[in-house]
Amino acid sequence: MAYLARKYKILGLIGDGIAEEIVPEAVRVLRASEEAYGLNLEVIGPHPFGAKYWLDSSRKASWHPEITRELIYDVDGIFKGPVGLPSLLEDVKLNYEVGFLPVGLRSELDLYANVRPCKLRPGVKSPLVDKEPGDIDFVIIRENTEHCLAEATHFGGIRDIGGYFERAGKVDFAADVYIQTSKGCERVIQYAFDLSRRRSGAPNDRKRRVTCTCKWGLLRGDTLFKRSFEKVAARYPDVEADYAWIDGWAYWAIMRPEHYDVVVTPNQYGDIISDLSGAIQGSMGLAAALNAGDEHAFAEATHGSAPDIAGKNIANPISLILSIGMLLEWIGEKRDDDRLRAAGKSINMAVDAVLGEGKVRSPDIGGSSTTEQVGNAVAQKVRSTELD
Ligand code: IPM
Ligand code: MN
Numbered sequence: 001m002a003y004l005a006r007k008y009k010i011l012g013l014i015g016d017g018i019a020e021e022i023v024p025e026a027v028r029v030l031r032a033s034e035e036a037y038g039l040n041l042e043v044i045g046p047h048p049f050g051a052k053y054w055l056d057s058s059r060k061a062s063w064h065p066e067i068t069r070e071l072i073y074d075v076d077g078i079f080k081g082p083v084g085l086p087s088l089l090e091d092v093k094l095n096y097e098v099g100f101l102p103v104g105l106r107s108e109l110d111l112y113a114n115v116r117p118c119k120l121r122p123g124v125k126s127p128l129v130d131k132e133p134g135d136i137d138f139v140i141i142r143e144n145t146e147h148c149l150a151e152a153t154h155f156g157g158i159r160d161i162g163g164y165f166e167r168a169g170k171v172d173f174a175a176d177v178y179i180q181t182s183k184g185c186e187r188v189i190q191y192a193f194d195l196s197r198r199r200s201g202a203p204n205d206r207k208r209r210v211t212c213t214c215k216w217g218l219l220r221g222d223t224l225f226k227r228s229f230e231k232v233a234a235r236y237p238d239v240e241a242d243y244a245w246i247d248g249w250a251y252w253a254i255m256r257p258e259h260y261d262v263v264v265t266p267n268q269y270g271d272i273i274s275d276l277s278g279a280i281q282g283s284m285g286l287a288a289a290l291n292a293g294d295e296h297a298f299a300e301a302t303h304g305s306a307p308d309i310a311g312k313n314i315a316n317p318i319s320l321i322l323s324i325g326m327l328l329e330w331i332g333e334k335r336d337d338d339r340l341r342a343a344g345k346s347i348n349m350a351v352d353a354v355l356g357e358g359k360v361r362s363p364d365i366g367g368s369s370t371t372e373q374v375g376n377a378v379a380q381k382v383r384s385t386e387l388d
Contacts, residue, residue: 005040005339008076008331012046013067017305018315018371019050019081025317025375026079026324029347032379033328037343044075050083050305051098062101072109076335077327078298080105081320082305102300106144109298111291112184113191114142114270115326116302118257118277118287122356124365126282128254137203138260140277141192142270143184144291147221149267150179180221180266185228191292192264193236202261209261211242213249214269225266250276274302283364285316290326297330299323313370316362318351321378325351343382350381 010030014023023046034041047064054062072078083102088095106114120126120136128136162176189212196208210233216226226243233241242259244252246269252259253273257280265273278284287302301319309315325347332340354360360377361367369377 005038006335006337007040007042008335008340009042009044009074010327011044011067011071011075011078013049013063013078013080014046015081015083015305016050016052016085017082017307017310019083019305021310021313021315021371022301022317022320023079023081025371025378026320028375029321029350029379029382030324030328032382033343033347036346036383036385037339039339039343044071046079046081049080050101051085051088054098055085055087062098069108072105073296077331078105078296079320079324079327080298080300082301082303084305084307086307103149105298106291107149109291109293109296110145111293111296111298112143112145113188113292114140114144114274115195115290115292116140116142116270116274116277116287117322117326118281120281121286121352123358123361124282124286124355126280128257128280131257135203136257136280138257138277139195139199139262140270140274141188141195141262141264142274143188143225143265143267144270145267146179146181146184147267148176148178150177178219178221178268180224182224182228185225186232189225189229189232189264192262193232193239196239196262197236199261202259204256204258207240207261208238209240209242209259210236211244211249211260211263213244213246213263213265213273215246222266229264246273249273253277253280278302283316285319285362285364286322287319288322288326289319290323290330292330297327297334299327313372314363315371316364317371317375318355318362318378321347321375322351346382346385347378350378350385353381354378 047067049063083098088098117139120131120133122133164171164174192210196210201208212229214222214225216223278287284303289300289302291298325344328340329344354377360369360373362369362374
């Protein structure tokens with residue numbers, strides 16, 4: 001009997017800078033996995049979203065009118081390229097608006113876990129000497145809706161408690177408020193423990209381990225985060241509960257990255273250590289991310305719009321490609337669809353195969369291939385992977 005593939009709707013959002021080059025490559029790989037795994041994907045867009053659209057529309061809107069609230073709730077998954085342009089930096093308000101686009105989407109859809117793997121892949125050199133693939137393989141779970149980025153909403157406008165305060169007509173001081181709720185802490189910590197159970201432990205000793213990192217004892221929200229961690233950890237006796245202050249974590253991540261399996265942390269620390277982890281795994285161009293909630297998810301690269309290399313066809317599309325693989329796996333889990341799960345895994349495997357061969361490599365990891373050549377090579381590998 002012919003297999004009747006279920007239809008999934010995937011919304012694409014473009015973004016700025018290198019987004020225009022990496023998004024088409026990500027779509028190419030998505031289409032290749034659709035073909036190879038007999039999926040039925042309706043890719044909507046990709047629609048403009050970000051600073052460029054803001055300027056193109058004479059600053060009336062930051063995203064295309066077809067990106068409606070109904071649509072983002074209706075689709076099975078979303079992917080987006082990075083946003084932001086340097087010309088906006090001079091304008092604090094505009095920059096804030098665009099910076100909050102991805103943050104607002106995370107809040108709007110309640111995507112409380114930002115899942116950011118750090119894995120040394122075959123053929124890639126880490127700046128940490130003597131590290132081999134297999135030595136570095138951990139996942140950062142960045143809390144994604146609270147802390148310093150708590151109350152942005154995409155469609156309801158930006159509501160925040162802090163602000164800029166003027167005296168004698170000049171901005172004289174600024175305040176931001178950090179928020180943690182027990183619900184917000186517990187759900188993301190539980191996500192981290194559940195993830196550790198599905199993995200095979202830390203590279204150094206194969207123990208399942210979740211590391212709580214923040215600055216408890218000093219900041220109240222972080223103390224609540226640690227207390228929530230202890231509470232949740234008690235329900236997972238099979239997973240080691242590990243602790244590091246965030247400053248110490250930055251040290252130990254360099255000194256012994258193989259100790260880490262899953263690392264859970266409040267929002268802003270997660271933002272910072274994601275870039276540190278991008279370096280540890282050899283390039284930000286390989287740093288994937290999935291914003292995940294209970295009902296929705298969107299894939300995005302961890303890096304920014306890299307305006308310095310935009311338009312040169314040299315950006316590494318792998319971070320976004322891997323993120324899309326994570327999205328397919330997430331939808332596959334959610335809808336209990338083996339084909340989607342397999343398609344997601346095959347993207348990850350195809351990337352490893354391309355990197356391991358070393359023939360096609362973008363400049364950030366020591367090669368001279370173009371963005372398009374990398375996208376093509378991964379798509380080709382996805383097509384040649386077999387359904388098991
Ligand atoms: C990231 C980015 C974003 C963030 C910016 C663009 C708002 O740095 O995804 O890490 O801080 O979350
Ligand atoms: Mn960041």
